[in-house]
Amino acid sequence: MGNWRLAVFLPFLFLLSACAGGKTGTISPTDYVEIDNPAFTMSKDAPATILVPKRYVETGVPRGGELLKKGYEVVKQETAGSESAHAVTVGVPADATTFTVKNTIIALEVGRNGLLPLFQQKLKNLSTGILLDFNLESFARYGSASSQVERLALSKRLYQDIGSNLVLFIIAAEQSSPAERIMVEIYDGMGGGLLRQFAATIPAYDVADPSARNKAIASVLGSVAGMVKEVSTLVPWYGRIISVDGEKVYINAGKEAGVRLGQQMKIYREGKFVASLGFAPGEAAGRLEIKGFVGPNGAYGTVTDGLEVRLTDVVGIE
Known part of the structure; x- marks a missing residue:
């Protein structure tokens, strides 16, 4: 019974080979094995057995779900690689810098x-x-x-x-x-x-x-x-406004303390010491942008927004 199926199946394979767009190769009967037909119970006209490539039996043919999962994982890896090459950190500007001022x-x-x-x-x-x-x-x-x-x-x-x-x-x-x-x-x-x-x-x-x-x-x-x-290291830094000359506002901290050009500072209306805690600044009154330095540990800036500056005001880092 197996011989007549092989005799019918081989000419069909040679026909497929001829239609394969110029591909060449040799097909041997030993490359195929006879197995039970999975569709035999679904159709009365289906043969009880069929011939399939031997490598399907030896290595196993992935089922549809397995192929889909494998394809998804490949696509996911490729997508992840593409995204990592163009990754952007959300919420943190590329040029963001944290400034600290020493006490x-x-x-x-x-x-x-x-x-x-x-x-x-x-x-x-x-x-x-x-x-x-x-x-x-x-x-x-x-x-x-x-x-x-x-x-x-x-x-x-x-x-x-x-x-x-x-x-x-x-x-x-x-x-x-x-x-x-x-x-x-x-x-x-x-x-x-x-x-x-x-x-x-x-x-x-x-x-x-x-x-x-x-x-x-x-x-x-x-x-x-x-x-x-x-x-x-836990005590927040606050500085004094030493002098005001036109638009320039001078403070008692500069390069030595770690102040940087362009640094933004908040201006507060005075403040007070809270028992057992520490100094607490008053209400926010504006913002100061550092424009230059005076001596080893002094700086000056201009008010970018807020109220008129007073000599009793306090500055602190953002």
Whole structure:
């Protein structure tokens, strides 16, 4: 039965080969096998078996759903590749730049504990901000800072005179020894309020070793300086308007603080210190665009919109 089907089927294959547009090839009967006809139960005239290429049996012929899925995956990969080549980030301009302005910090010691130079060095190593050098002689003209009330008032005055956003006071005994505490208070210069207070205990050390005390204190000051950095990076920067000359508005921050040409700043109507929180600016009064710089840490700009600028106004970054 199989021989007569092969005899009928082979001439048909040769006919297809002749109509294949000039394609050449050799067809062998061994390239085909006889299988049950899937359509046999659907039509009474259909033969019970049919001949199919042997490779269909060996590798399997994908069904329609499998072919559709495979085709979809290929198209999806090609589309994804095309889209990635032309990808655009939505909501972020291509030239968008985030500007930050560094806080200006001043560190002072209460009494004469001799820890200030080493503490300042630790702060500089951590790049906590713009650290101003302020020696005891300069500090003496501001009077006492033995109480928190005096330190609060001094912080506000230093901001007005020098522009220090944060004022640090290091408090310790003149001859610090093991188990004694070193304290650091952080004040908000603009509002004059106490932001944080840190305390660390000097660990035990060999008093017979001249260098042991310095190492122990250096370790404590390094730890405290790290705490100060964490706070200083979280405190928003605000600057003062120093002068107004026609359209030019001068502020107390420039290149050293990280101000950039073209940077947009908001202008606020003064502000106040919120207890246990920090300085909060007043209502928005306009916008300032930086046009140039004055000295290492000063800048000027023009008002792009808003109300008339006052010397009591405050500027902040967008």
